[in-house]
Amino acid sequence: MIKRTILWVQPGFQKRMILFWTLQALVVTFLTYAITIGWTVYSTNPTLAGYIRVFVRPALLVSAAVGFLISCLAGLIYSHRIAGPVYRFKNVIDSVLAGNAPEIIVLRRYDELKDLGESLNKLLQHFAPARKNNP
16 A cells, blocks of 8 residues: 655645535535524524523534534545545656656555546556557
């Protein structure tokens, strides 16, 4: 198994992916917050409004902050599983275009895009003998 130690393999892509996941989590959290508070305030008696202000609202805000952090970490980890293979594919293709012999693309156990890596390996192996005969 290959271990990649750099977290930001393709920073632009990874940051966009994390931003997308985070915005999605924020929208869902905000809607959950608004529906919960709205439903509780409008469907209960006024004596519960103080309870909601003191207990429910802070609990929802804390859970939103925790959800935000978890979403950022999940986005970083998952984007790493996609960006790493894309980075590897690009390096191998650039190397072959520069005239070097094709390398076998080996991905980590939990990386995504393994089927694309296998197809790219087959393609490079298919054209490798033709490159040797026709410089």
